[in-house]
Amino acid sequence: MKLRTKIQLLASVVVVVFVSLTNVSVYLFYENQSFQSEAERVLNQTDAMSQAVSTVPYDELILVNVIQSYIPSEGMIRLINQDEESFHTFTTDESFSSISTSFTNSQTAQTLTTDDQERYVIASKPLIWEDGEIVTLQVVERLYGLEENMALLRYILIVASIIAILPAVVGGFLLAAVIVKPVQRLSETMVHVEAEGNFQKLNEQNVTKDELGQLTVAFNKMMERLHRQFKQQEQFVSDASHELRTPLTVIDGYAKLLLRRDIDRSSPLFKESLLAISDETKQMQHLTEQLLILAKDDEQLHVExxxxxxxxxxEEVTDRFQVATNRSIKQISQRSSQTVYADREKVKQVLYILVDNALKYSEGEVEFVVDRKKDTVYVRVRDYGVGIDEQEVAYIFDRFYQIDAGRNRQATGVGLGLSIAKKLIEAQQATIFVESKQGTSTTFTIGLQAGEDCESDE
Incomplete structure (x- = not known):
C-alpha cells in the first residue's frame, strides 16, 4: 500500500470514527434527557391527578369522570391494590392492558421499551382509598412524539455525518498530496542517484520550515557530503597511486640496472643502487603505513x-627533537601539573607530526603552550615561520595536500601527516585546529579532556 493511500485511509478512518462517536454521544445524551423529561412530565400529571381525586367526595361516577379527564390520548390510567390487581382501568387502547401491574407505596417514574421497540412512560403514585387502603395510581403513556423526534434526530445526524466526512476525505487526499510530494521527490531522486551514479540534489526553492523542509535540506547536505567524500576518495586513490609509482619506478630502475650489468659489489654504482633501493623502500613503507592509518575506521584504531x-x-617530545635537530623548543604552562585523559601514544604521535612540521617551516624557536578552560586542556604548538596563507588553512588537514614548496624548499613528505594527526585526535573525541598569520606565526591547538585529578577553572 502506498504512503498516500495510507494517509488518506488513516485520515478518513479517524474522521469517521470521531464523527460517529460524537453523533452517537449526542444522540444518546438527547435520548436520555428526553426520556427523563417525559418521565417527569407524566409524573407531574399523575401527581396533579392524585390531588384532583383526593379533593372530590368519593363517588364512583364522579371518580370516573375525574380520572377520564386525565387519560392521555395514547395511554392508560389504572388503580392497583396491594394484591397487585387492577380494579379500575381507563384506557384508549386495550393493548395497554398487557403491561404488567405493579403495586408501590412510593412515587416512581420509569420508561419501558417493548419487544416491538415501542416506548412507554409508567408513573405511579400511592393513594389512600375510601376504606383506608393504600392503592397505586398508575399512568401509562406511549411516547409517539418522542419516537418521531428521535427518528428525525437520527436522520439529521446521519446527513450531518455525511456532510462532515466528505470534506474530511477530500482534505485527507490534499493532505496526503502535500506530505507525499516531497517524499516522492526524495525517493525519485535517490533512485536516479543509484541508477545514474551522480549526486543530484533537491531543489530548495520555496522549501518550508517544517519537518519536510528539514528533510530536503538534510538530504542535500548528505548528497553534498557524499559527493565531496567521493571526490576525496578519487583524489586519494589517484594521489596514492602517484606517490607509490615514483619509489616503485626507482626501485625497478635500479634493480634492472643491477641485473643488466655485471657490477663489482665494491663499485660506487653498486652501493649507490642499493642505497637508492633501500631509501625508496623505506619511503614506500612509511607511505604505506600512513595510508593504512588513514584507511582505518575510528573503532579500528584501538584507542586506550x-x-x-x-x-x-x-618533555619527552622536546628531548627527542632537541637531540635530533639541535633546535630550541620552549615549554610554557599557564598552570602546573596538568593531566589529561587520552591515548598517550597517539597524542605523542600527533605531537611528533606537529613539531616536525614546525621545525620544517620555521628557523626560530618552537613553543609548547599549555592552558586550560573548564574541562579541556589545550596544548598549542607554535612556530614563528612564514605562516600559512588564509586560503590554504581550510585545506591543511586534507590528505596529500601540500602547501607551496616555496615556504621551505627542504621540506619533504607527501602531505599525510596532518591528516593522520586529525584522525588520531578525533578518534579520541578531542579537537585539533590551526591559526596562522602569514609571515608571522602558525599555531596548532589540540583540545584534550582534562584528567579527573585536575581542578576545574571557575
Missing part, C-alpha cells in the same frame, strides 16, 4: 585512554 601528565609527555 589513560590519565597522564601532559607536561611529562611534552
Amino acid at each position: 585512554k589513560t590519565t597522564f601528565f601532559v607536561e611529562q609527555l611534552l
Whole structure:
C-alpha cells in the first residue's frame, strides 16, 4: 500500500470514527434527557391527578369522570391494590392492558421499551382509598412524539455525518498530496542517484520550515557530503597511486640496472643502487603505513585512554627533537601539573607530526603552550615561520595536500601527516585546529579532556 493511500485511509478512518462517536454521544445524551423529561412530565400529571381525586367526595361516577379527564390520548390510567390487581382501568387502547401491574407505596417514574421497540412512560403514585387502603395510581403513556423526534434526530445526524466526512476525505487526499510530494521527490531522486551514479540534489526553492523542509535540506547536505567524500576518495586513490609509482619506478630502475650489468659489489654504482633501493623502500613503507592509518575506521584504531601528565609527555617530545635537530623548543604552562585523559601514544604521535612540521617551516624557536578552560586542556604548538596563507588553512588537514614548496624548499613528505594527526585526535573525541598569520606565526591547538585529578577553572 502506498504512503498516500495510507494517509488518506488513516485520515478518513479517524474522521469517521470521531464523527460517529460524537453523533452517537449526542444522540444518546438527547435520548436520555428526553426520556427523563417525559418521565417527569407524566409524573407531574399523575401527581396533579392524585390531588384532583383526593379533593372530590368519593363517588364512583364522579371518580370516573375525574380520572377520564386525565387519560392521555395514547395511554392508560389504572388503580392497583396491594394484591397487585387492577380494579379500575381507563384506557384508549386495550393493548395497554398487557403491561404488567405493579403495586408501590412510593412515587416512581420509569420508561419501558417493548419487544416491538415501542416506548412507554409508567408513573405511579400511592393513594389512600375510601376504606383506608393504600392503592397505586398508575399512568401509562406511549411516547409517539418522542419516537418521531428521535427518528428525525437520527436522520439529521446521519446527513450531518455525511456532510462532515466528505470534506474530511477530500482534505485527507490534499493532505496526503502535500506530505507525499516531497517524499516522492526524495525517493525519485535517490533512485536516479543509484541508477545514474551522480549526486543530484533537491531543489530548495520555496522549501518550508517544517519537518519536510528539514528533510530536503538534510538530504542535500548528505548528497553534498557524499559527493565531496567521493571526490576525496578519487583524489586519494589517484594521489596514492602517484606517490607509490615514483619509489616503485626507482626501485625497478635500479634493480634492472643491477641485473643488466655485471657490477663489482665494491663499485660506487653498486652501493649507490642499493642505497637508492633501500631509501625508496623505506619511503614506500612509511607511505604505506600512513595510508593504512588513514584507511582505518575510528573503532579500528584501538584507542586506550589513560590519565597522564601532559607536561611529562611534552618533555619527552622536546628531548627527542632537541637531540635530533639541535633546535630550541620552549615549554610554557599557564598552570602546573596538568593531566589529561587520552591515548598517550597517539597524542605523542600527533605531537611528533606537529613539531616536525614546525621545525620544517620555521628557523626560530618552537613553543609548547599549555592552558586550560573548564574541562579541556589545550596544548598549542607554535612556530614563528612564514605562516600559512588564509586560503590554504581550510585545506591543511586534507590528505596529500601540500602547501607551496616555496615556504621551505627542504621540506619533504607527501602531505599525510596532518591528516593522520586529525584522525588520531578525533578518534579520541578531542579537537585539533590551526591559526596562522602569514609571515608571522602558525599555531596548532589540540583540545584534550582534562584528567579527573585536575581542578576545574571557575
